Every structure is written in structure tokens, then in C-alpha cells.
Amino acid sequence: MTSEPARPTRMRYVLFDVDGTLIDALSNQRRVWGTWAERYGLDADEVYRVALRTRPMETFAQVAADRDPRECLAALHELEDEDVRSGVYAAFEGASELLYGLPPGSWALVTSNYEHRVRGRFLRTGLPMPDVIVDAAAVEEGKPSPVPYMRAAARLGAAPEDCLVVEDAPSGVQSGLRAGMTVWGVNAAVAAEGVHRHFATLREAAPHILAFTSGSQGDAAA
Template sequence: MMGSSPMSQSVEMSAAAVLFDLDGVLVFSSASVHRSWTAWAHSHGIDPVAVLAAASGTRSVDTIRQVAPHLDAEAEATRLEAGQALDTSDVTAGPGAAALLESLAQHEWAIVTSGSEPLARARLRAAGLPEPKVFVTAEQVSAGKPDPAGYLLAAGLLGAPPQRCVVIEDAAAGIAAGRSAGMRVIGLGGGESEHLAEADVVAGACADLEVLREPGRGLIIRTTEGDV
């Protein structure tokens, strides 16, 4: 939808693999995220609004380095995410997430998350969603989103060319990472969200996406409704 007025229509993208962000795409964990970061910010005398804005789509360690460079970011992030991994009572699967994953073979999808491995696995379990064969977490990359390293690593592990991958994201940092990796990006959230402006296509949720297979085209991701 870059540089043009969005209009609602069905869009198809052929792909070798689909690379999912986790939080805000496959699982909804915003309440837990808000609680933990707000408590952390208050404990350090930092404005929680600024912290939550910085935390959107990025690794905890990178957020802490940005908002509190005087702290030991790695130690703080480890403690923060350990608490989040225990706070999953209201973590749920995103609309349509389970059905969308069921329509993909293991070699056709991966998760690329800014969360740590223990936290990501805890949220998947809480949401009742399957774990992927390829699971790229914060510990596996030297630079987090918006750096493309995570998405490029996932594509390589799946054996899929970056230009044949479709990224599904909800945050500006993740959308930027996918585009920097040379991949096409579906932004989830819909509406007039400015942070989705750099996505190739915008849809409301996983429920608005379906997987098709056609001879000669392979895997097809179709948006049943969305903006381009």
C-alpha cells in the first residue's frame, strides 16, 4: 500500500514460505506486555508510555538499551521475560491463527519473534498453537528487528529464497525488517494504522488470510479482505 490510497480488495501472493511474527499476529499478549513493562518502568522511575512505545516489535534487550542505557540490559531483559513467561493466563490465539497454521506444512512456515525462546514457547503453549520446525527467537540473532537478520535466518533454515517469502507482521519494526530482507509483507491490524503503511498489503487478522495451492504457482497466500 506504499504511496497510494488504500482500497479494499482480495490480493494473492505466491510464496515458498510464510514467516510469522508471534505477538500481535499468532498470539495476543498485549495485556501481559502492558503489565510487565509498566511495572518495570515504574520500578526504574521511567515513563511507562515511552517504554511501551519503544518496546513495540523489538527485543526487550534493545528496548532497555534505548530507554535506560545505564542499566545492565541483558540482566534486566532476562528478569523481565522470565516474569512474562509466567504471566500467560490471558494470552490467546489470534483470530484464525490455528486454522492458518494447520493449512501449512512444517517446511512452509516459521516464526520470527523478538521474544526469548522460553517466553515465545510459553505464549504458544498458552494459546494452544503448534511450535514450528523453524523458530527464530531473540537469542539467535545479533541484531533484532528492524534488522532483517531474523527473517533472513528463517528463510535460510527453510531453504526458501527471501524474495519467495511472505512475512506477516503487526509492528513497524517487523515490517521494516521484512522489507529490508527483500520479502513481501502483509501487515495485520487494518484500519488507518500509520505504522502499517510500509506493508505491501494490510489485513485485519490471520482470519482474513487463506492458503491455496495451484499447479505452477505453488503456495498462494490470499487476503480475503484487505487494503493495498
């Protein structure tokens, strides 16, 4: 009598936001936008408040409608690229161990930034790079649209129900939820609306994320 072959375990995937989730870049973002605002004689705090919830071209339309948006974007890119080269920032505690602990091919980055900057920051902080990165240039619709996370899942060959999104910002949370994925929030004092689970830090979330990919966590949304 032969026993039935074991059913293969269904692979699970993790889709990470970058800035604020894996990389501590909040002060860098504020400084870059502050310098940009000074160039145009704008209130730095107001500009940053708008920039936190919109893509750059939408920010320009709100805070500098009388300026050439292409010129605004070129100035912002110049400042951001310089920050990658000389800015001081670090990976969040636990990020390196978490990413190195994930199975190859099981995770991706979904960022509103650009891939060359992500690679520069990861290189400087010692974080590994995945095979799949969906950046601002890869999609026409940014977060909170579901498109960025859906694009990452498609490139991984993953079904939305098998994906865990790890985010720190409300717009990213909404992007993951609209894509039909499980969404966990990290690195925020208060849980964003709609998250299935909330962790105060990435380090606190790390063992649960690893358990999700291994399938040992019975209820990912618990």
C-alpha cells in the same frame, strides 16, 4: 507419443511474527513493562512507548541509562517468564486453523521474544509449533534488520522471493522488506508503510495466506 512431465510447483513459505500477529499479547506486554517501570520508578507509558520500537537493551539505554542493563534484563525476564506461566492471553481468531492448514515445512516463526516463551504460549493456546523458530537469541541484529527473516529463510532452504512475511508492527514490516520478501500486514487499523497487502485481521488474511503457499494466488503483492 508421450506427454512432457509436469514441471514441479515451486514451494512457497510463510514467515510469521508471533506477538501481535498470531498471539494477542499486547495487554501482557504493556503490563510486564508497566510492572518493570514501577520497580525502577519510571513512567510506565513512556517506557512502553520506547519498548514498542526497540529491543530491551536499547530500551534500557534510553529510559534507564544509569542502571545496570544486565540487572534490568534479568528483572524483565523474570516478569515475562511469570506472564507465560500465569498471564491471560489467546491466539488471534483464525490462527489455529491457518497454522494447521499450512503444509509441513512451509512456515516458520520469527520473533523478538525467546523460544521457550513462544513454546509456552503456543502450548497454552493450542497452536502447533513449526520446525524453524528464529528468536532473539538466534540473531545479533533484531528487527528492523533483515537478518531475522533472512536467517529463517536460510534454515527453511527458501529463497527470499518465495517467502511471505506476515507482520503487525512497522519494525517487522521493514525487516521483511529489507530481506527482499513479500510482506503482508495484519491486525492493525492502518497499513504499515511498505506492506504489499494489508488486512484488518489475521482471520481475513488466512485464506489468502493459504492460497499463497499453494501457488493458486496469481499476484501475491496485489
